[in-house]
Amino acid sequence: MRAYVLSRVVQTALVVFLSLTAVFAMMRLSGDPVLLFMPMDIQAKDVNEFRERLGFNDPLPVQYWHFVTGALRGDFGESLRYKQDALGLVLERLPATLLLAGASLLLTVGIALPLGVVSAVRRNSLLDHVGTVATVLGQATPGFWLGLMLIFLFSVKLRWLPTGGTGSVAHLVMPAIVLAAFFSARIARLTRSAVLDVLGEEYILTARAKGLGEGRVVGKHTLRNSAIPIVTLAGLEAGQLLGGAVITETIFAWPGLGRLTVQALLNRDFPVVLAAVFLISVMYTLTNLLVDLLYGWLDPRVRLR
């Protein structure tokens, strides 16, 4: 187990390092990176001074070294708009996003998992059919449209919920639903097919043959064995969940990481963009590290590999 954990941690560190390199490479896409880091109102004669100050006249390997060492110290430069430390600004917004993601995850686990399990166990029942239609629709409905329609229904027509902002549980309801919708649809579908796969296994037949109640067959023998593909997908989709947060937070004016990133992109505030993109990629990588470690717990065979 220790070797397993260690090798996963090393791999994670490698991916984090490579994603830093990717962020560095991304800045060069425009050709002249100094244009991304200058205040809008700067004079032409100051451009060279700016270039010198930001180190863009150094050879590329030197720039890369400065960028990586800076980033590892948490230094992505100063926000052009807020004149504050870029990473600090990003970290300030992190709790709001984590709250939103946590609420969506809770919704997903509370709705999608039971729905998938029951659909598989009661295959071809009315609930199964309703569930299938709901998941297919959920996967096709874009989050930002669902968000607008919910605002129209619950804020404009019924006046039950605020259109956006933060401050109370009521503010959290619609963003969490929108963020959870797509995710839940995928998880519910996969849970159904994973549980169906396991229900066809011989050890389930054995469990039934020896007279175990249906509750134990499903609860104990089936669920744990179908958990691996579900957890895998949940980990892989975590990145899309964070991507979805970008849109959801913008619609509902939720003061999180996603909205900050969009605003920074609109303001061409690239130090903040880079810090945010890097933090999101680190969070995603850590989530998948967690998923890998969960495997070891769920399926002891994985530890031996």
Next chain:
Amino acid sequence: MKKWLGIGLTAAAFAAAVLAPWLAPHDPLAADFVQSLRPPGTPGHPLGTDQLGRDLLARVLYGARLALFIGTCTVLITAMVGGLLGLVAGFVERWPAAVLMRIADVQLSFPFILLAMTINAIVGLGLRNIILSLSAAGWVVYARVVRGEVLSVKQRDYVQAAAALGTGRARLLFRHVLPNVAPSIIVVASLQFSAFIVAEAAISFLGFGVQPPTPAWGSMLSESRDFLYFAWWLAAFPGAALALTALGVNLLGDWLRDTLDPKLRV
């Protein structure tokens, strides 16, 4: 059911896209301030008009044109580039392949939409750049799936036999391996197609894609937010068009997967 609904909705979307100039009752860009914000059912404007009095039906139809054009271009580019890279990475198995797959891993750690949006913000907006940024963010899935398939296909007897007979590597790859991984490429392409259309709309919604006044579903939805209190149709119809198109293509992709490649889970 799945099959016919999928084919029907997809065909309808493509028909709307191709026939937009003939189906649209008005010019999608023609403003008419006298007729602004008319509800659906207004004579001459079946789906109503927007804040500038532009016909909503015409804008939704032309929106289909743009969405499907971007989706088609992106799918073709990513299928070719990602498919080719996956093919070679699975076949060669030397260090460049390993490097390529690590790059794919790293790229997957950035959310797709955020990556495409950041590229757009850096290299500039516009139709060509959207297609390129979506492609740059989307090739990974093909490379991964195709590489995995090639790794197993090249061990099969018929490939080994052809190699033993002295078939050249290029011929081996394109004559014997490629036809057997083609179904996976088609399935991934159909499932990615709707992802690209929705992503393009999301990016345009956030303001980094197709710019107004060009009728794109995403930017139409974005503009509709200011009028949500008294003009629900501005948000409802472009979004419904987008969701139905995505639904149709998804169902088609599901059906293709069930028929061509039941093992594949994307």
